[in-house]
Structures are given as structure tokens and as C-alpha cells.
Amino acid sequence: MRDDPDFDVRMFLPYLLNQAAEAASLEFQNVYKDRYGMLRNEWRVLFHLGIYGRMTASDIGARAQMHKTKISRAVQRLAERRYLVRTRDDSDRRVEHLDLTKMGQKVYADLRSTARDYDAALVEGLPTEDADRLRSQLVALAARRG
Amino acid sequence: MRDDPDFDVRMFLPYLLNQAAEAASLEFQNVYKDRYGMLRNEWRVLFHLGIYGRMTASDIGARAQMHKTKISRAVQRLAERRYLVRTRDDSDRRVEHLDLTKMGQKVYADLRSTARDYDAALVEGLPTEDADRLRSQLVALAARRG
DNA sequence: AGGTAATAGTTGTATTTGTAACTAACAAGG
DNA sequence: CCTTGTTAGTTACAAATACAACTATTACCT
Numbered sequence: 125m126r127d128d129p130d131f132d133v134r135m136f137l138p139y140l141l142n143q144a145a146e147a148a149s150l151e152f153q154n155v156y157k158d159r160y161g162m163l164r165n166e167w168r169v170l171f172h173l174g175i176y177g178r179m180t181a182s183d184i185g186a187r188a189q190m191h192k193t194k195i196s197r198a199v200q201r202l203a204e205r206r207y208l209v210r211t212r213d214d215s216d217r218r219v220e221h222l223d224l225t226k227m228g229q230k231v232y233a234d235l236r237s238t239a240r241d242y243d244a245a246l247v248e249g250l251p252t253e254d255a256d257r258l259r260s261q262l263v264a265l266a267a268r269r270g
Numbered sequence: 271m272r273d274d275p276d277f278d279v280r281m282f283l284p285y286l287l288n289q290a291a292e293a294a295s296l297e298f299q300n301v302y303k304d305r306y307g308m309l310r311n312e313w314r315v316l317f318h319l320g321i322y323g324r325m326t327a328s329d330i331g332a333r334a335q336m337h338k339t340k341i342s343r344a345v346q347r348l349a350e351r352r353y354l355v356r357t358r359d360d361s362d363r364r365v366e367h368l369d370l371t372k373m374g375q376k377v378y379a380d381l382r383s384t385a386r387d388y389d390a391a392l393v394e395g396l397p398t399e400d401a402d403r404l405r406s407q408l409v410a411l412a413a414r415r416g
Numbered sequence: 417a418g419g420t421a422a423t424a425g426t427t428g429t430a431t432t433t434g435t436a437a438c439t440a441a442c443a444a445g446g
Numbered sequence: 447c448c449t450t451g452t453t454a455g456t457t458a459c460a461a462a463t464a465c466a467a468c469t470a471t472t473a474c475c476t
Contacts, residue, residue, distance in 0.1 A: 131386040133317050135405050137393065138298050138385075141291035143335065143412035148284040163462080171279050182424065189289065193464075196426060218424040218471045239284075240277040246411065247283065254407070259281050261404055265392065266289035309432080328454065339434075342456060364441045364454040 141265070152242050156235055161205075165190065165198040167235065173208060173224045174232035180219050189266075207231060287411070298388050302381055307351075311336065311344040313381065319354060319370045320378035326365050335412075353377060 133139070149164070156162040162170070172184050179187075181195045199222060202208045207228035213219040224232060247255040279285070295310070302308040308316070318330050325333075327341045345368060348354045353374035359365040370378060393401040 128383065128386060131382070131389070133321055133382055133385060135389075136385050137389050137405070137408075138291070138294040139314075140405055140408040140412065141287065141294050144408040145284070145287035145291040146335070147412050147414055148287050152284050165462095168285075175279055180424080189292070191464080192425065193427085196424095197462090200426090216424085216472070220425075236277070236279055237274065239279060239282050240274060243277070243281075243283050246414070250407070254403075257400075258404065258407055259283070259286055261396070261400070262283075262286040262290040266286065266293050268293055268392070311432095326454080337434080338455065339457090343432090346456090362442070362454085366455075 137265075148246060152239065155238050155242075160231055160235075163198070163201070165194045166202055169195060169198045169202060169222075170207060170224070170228065170232055171236065173222055174229065174236065178221050178223050180213075180221060182219070184222075202228070283411075294392060298385065301384050301388075306377055306381075309344070309347070311340045312348055315341060315344045315348060315368075316353060316370070316374065316378055317382065319368055320375065320382065324367050324369050326359075326367060328365070330368075348374070 153164060156167045168188055168190065169184055172187060173179060176183075176187075181192060181199060184190065185192050185195055199208065199210070203210060206225055208222050208224050211221045211223070213221060247258075250258075299310060302313045314334055314336065315330055318333060319325060322329075322333075327338060327345060330336065331338050331341055345354065345356070349356060352371055354368050354370050357367045357369070359367060393404075396404075
């Protein structure tokens with residue numbers, strides 16, 4: 125309840141993370157938005173399929189920590205645009221396999237290359253060692269559950 | 271367009287930042303949500319007023335990089351709950367000064383103390399030096415505009 | 417086999433957000 | 447003063463999100 129000069133809320137980690145994440149997302153968001161009319165969740169699904177190849181919606185949810193309704197809607201829109209195709213599994217007809225189409229792969233490759241450049245710009249001036257440490261600290265924070 | 275083994279999208283900074291930010295926000299969000307029925311933007315406005323004292327909506331927008339509609343709505347709800355009061359400026363009747371009420375200050379103090387503990391838990395096991403570097407790297411990323 | 421529970425994915429509804437248009441008050445140039 | 451432009455803050459409407467309820471299919475247990 126008292127004033128606490130040892131803790132500055134401006135340095136509150138969740139707040140800083142949000143600020144940095146929002147700032148960093150914005151520019152790149154414009155790329156996939158303007159170029160391909162995609163939303164963030166769609167780009168996420170796309171790039172998971174680009175990296176891992178065939179996956180189910182649940183697989184993506186587990187990897188990306190995305191809720192299944194987000195995935196469901198993202199998949200729907202990506203399918204409409206013919207960036208991916210859905211295939212029912214014959215041995216378990218609840219599950220649906222997702223694969224990028226040729227066009228989806230092209231879009232992925234393009235965005236991935238843009239992402240590479242943008243990422244480089246973000247860590248410009250930062251020693252590789254520092255950038256790597258930053259990334260692994262973020263991975264650790266993201267892995268925290270509960 | 272070709273495969274690029276030197277760049278792993280899983281380590282894409284905007285993505286990692288988002289993952290970490292979302293994970294870190296979640297727990298703390300539950301605190302102010304459950305305890306005071308507040309939304310994230312309301313907590314942000316509250317804590318800016320707690321730190322800086324009297325501010326206008328525009329001041330907060332500039333500091334927090336928050337859009338004015340978000341602030342407008344957050345202020346509205348905070349005023350309804352009597353966490354802050356609005357006062358028109360006499361010399362420029364467009365601007366409105368915002369001050370926390372006694373109750374608002376109590377809520378701020380409580381949340382701030384909870385935030386301190388949660389922040390400590392987040393960097394637990396990390397040397398102080400590393401945590402400080404992380405924070406300043408995030409500040410730098412957040413400051414990037416354009 | 418038959419009933420209950422679990423899983424994959426979708427849909428409905430209520431909130432929340434983003435964008436743009438709006439009102440009100442002030443400022444500056446003629 | 448009077449027009450034009452700017453700034454503070456609000457409101458309206460479209461889009462996105464969260465959460466819960468839903469369908470369909472498979473698994474488990476007796």
C-alpha cells in the first residue's frame with residue numbers, strides 16, 4: 125500500500141513486452157496485410173505450415189499457443205484464398221490435415237524473406253550474442269505457463 | 271523465394287515478442303480483472319496516473335503510445351467506478367485533467383505491489399544484470415517508430 | 417454392444433477494438 | 447471579426463476476439 129521507490133511500474137516486464145511486441149508487430153503486419161490481405165492469425169498459421177509442412181489445426185494450436193477458434197477462422201480464410209487445402213483423415217474422420225498449396229508456399233516464401241530482412245533491421249546494431257540471448261530469454265518467458 | 275536455412279521464422283523477433291508478451295500479460299491480467307473488474311487499457315491509464323499524478327488524456331496517449339479512443343473509453347469506465355475524476359481546464363476548455371481519487375490510489379497501490387511481486391517471479395533465476403539488459407532492450411524496441 | 421466421456425473442429429453471441437467521422441474549443445492570418 | 451486550420455476528446459459503425467455451446471466422431475469401460 126505504501127509508495128515503493130524500489131519498483132518502477134514503467135519497467136514492469138509485462139508492460140514492456142507489450143509495448144515492444146506491439147511496436148514490432150505493426151510494421152510487419154502492414155506487409156502481409158497490404159500485400160496479401162492477411163490477418164495476424166492467418167500469417168501465423170501460414171508460417172507454421174510453411175515450416176513444419178502438413179499439420180492439423182490442433183497441432184498448430186499446441187505449437188503456437190493459439191486458441192482453436194482463432195485457428196478455425198484463420199484456416200477458413202486461408203482456404204478461401206487457396207493458400208491451403210484441407211484433407212480429412214480416413215482413420216480418424218474428426219481430424220483434418222492442412223497443406224499449403226503452391227500459391228501458399230510462394231506467399232510463405234515471400235513473407236519469410238521479408239521477415240528475415242525486418243528481423244535483421246530490428247537487431248541492427250546489437251551484437252549477435254546479445255540478440256541471441258534476447259531471443260532465448262523471450263522463448264523462456266513464452267514457455268512459462270501458469 | 272528459395273529456402274533459407276539461415277533464417278528460422280520460429281526465432282522471428284516480432285513473433286517471440288508476441289508470445290512472451292501474451293504469456294506474461296495473462297496472469298497479471300487476471301489479477302486486475304478479477305479483483306477490480308478492469309480491462310488492460312484501464313489498468314494502463316490507472317498506473318500512468320498513479321506514477322505521474324494529474325495528466326490529460328493526450329498526455330497519457332503520448333506516454334503509453336495508446337490511441338485516444340482507447341483512452342477515452344478507459345477513462346470513462348474508470349470515472350464510473352470512481353477511480354478518477356475529470357476536471358475541465360479553465361484556460362483551455364477542450365482539455366480535461368484527470369486525477370485519481372482516494373479509492374483509485376488505493377487500487378493503484380495494491381496492483382502495483384502485486385505487479386512488483388509478479389515481475390520478480392518473471393525474472394527469478396535471471397541475474398539482475400541480465401534482467402536489466404532485457405528491460406532496456408525492450409525499451410529500445412518499443413521506442414522504434416516507423 | 418451400450419452408455420459415458422473425451423477430442424476435433426465449428427458456430428453463436430456478447431465484448432472489445434480499429435478507423436473514420438464527428439463536436440467543441442482554440443489559434444492564426446487577413 | 448471572419449475564415450481556415452488545428453487540437454482535445456467523443457461517438458458510430460465495421461471488424462476482430464473471447465467464451466461458451468454446439469456437432470460429429472472416436473475412445474473407454476462395464
